[in-house]
Amino acid sequence: MTDQAYNFAYLDEQTKGMIRRAILKGLAVPGYQVPFASREMPMPYGWGTGGVQVTAACLTPEDTLKVIDQGADDTTNAVSIRKFFQRTAGVAVTEATTEASIIQTRHRIPETTLSAGQILVYQVPIPEPLRFLEPRETETRKMHELEEYGLMQVKLYEDIARHGQIATAYAYPVRVEGRYVMDPSPIPKFDNPKLSGSAAIQLFGAGREQRIYALPPYSDVVSLDFDDHPFTASKAAHDCALCGASDSYLDEVITDDAGGRMFVCSDTDFCGGRRAGGHLGALGVAGAL
């Protein structure tokens, strides 16, 4: 039941309208960081206040919400955000990627291909991909305006010079529709190819930094690289120990004090679905979580 002390989805209608305008602007200019007046939310920054505000502005009573953190529905952060919207919006929730109309995520894109009509909302800590080398906001804005992206390439150059390869494994910078360079939030670079050509709407919210940006469906998104050091969407060279998947992003899990470890899908819904369908990994138990 919705808590009557709050407006639907916590934020007042005027604030939601303001955020929706920022979202629409973001969709009209893919990859461009739209400033918005971020509101105080009843949770600390770093807990996805940007994503929560975007989700609040998108939710309707008919929506079904899924929330994941690092691919899992049952982590503290995901559970608390899900409960927050159950309480303030009374919407249906799910762990099934295919059943959700809105998915809020931190650090992952679901393995299951998203479809038209779905909205993926990313929680973003630092929206400015050029920040690392150019701390002045006035200057980074100018660089975006004038498409001066040499500096982004310098970051990758430094990676190769130091590590022999592009060591950036998360928040790997992309170029959107041949125009804006964008930080895809700290998803593993394994997920980068899923950003491009997706049928879903992808929205990015940074609360502390007060920025919203977006990828409309079927946006062309290219990961930056060098001709002689091409981008690769790497992952651990294992199969999931539970479901046997060879093509999903894996977390390394320590299993005992003796240093035993196994690799399992970070996307818990994907992994559970495969096991329910009879796929078994080396340590898998059918149907169990």
Next chain:
Amino acid sequence: MGVMDMKLAPPDQAEAPLLSVRDLGKMYGERIGCADVSFDLYPGEVLGIVGESGSGKSTLLSCLAGHLQPDQGQVVFQTATGPRDTVTMAEAERRRMARTDWAFVHQNPRDGLRMGVSAGGNVGERLMAIGARHYGDIRAQAIDWLGRVEIRPDRIDDRPRAFSGGMQQRLQIARNLVTGPKLVFMDEPTGGLDVSVQARLLDLLRGLVREMGLSAIIVTHDLAVVRLLADRLMVMKDGHVVEQGLTDQVLDDPQHAYTQLLVSSVLQV
């Protein structure tokens, strides 16, 4: 005023100035930054700008290089597609030109280098900014340029913080010249350095200017620097150019009382 009759495209291209400055002026409120500055700079020529502190040298250089918006006047640069006034040019185009056709060497290397980026990354930035996307090529060019400014190739992955002041300044020069600019602006390039280090840097600069056929505008309060580098000299006082001419002529036979003072005070040292 000489503005309207300025020749933008003289028939003889070999004679066309690389830079034509007319009636350039910049005020800071009521205070004059620089005023009524006009001169031509020809390809391969090095122009020295001297004058005491506060005479407007840096203001003038910043206006010329597009770092400051002048209040009036023209700065016409001979681009690949003909003469263009860089004052009225769109900012995007001016910044692109600053990365390709121009170079700017700051007095303080901190203003001209990225201190958190390796020497190789500093040199490679301009290449990447104009579209270089082959790591091996970028690195090879960086090593080549480090060599040309006498920095050992094994320092390529070190950050400028680990370099001496002279090395930082040489790195700044390499970073600027790697894209083969036509015109180099320098503001007191030997400013903070020891005398022996200064001499070596000047020598290096002179060699590069000759070898690359660079045009340069060098601001300094040090007459020894212009004696060594500059073909022509402009003397500034209170924001105005009080005398200009061939360097040797101006220094050996100064006409303006202020220039005479400037030269004599140096000779006494």
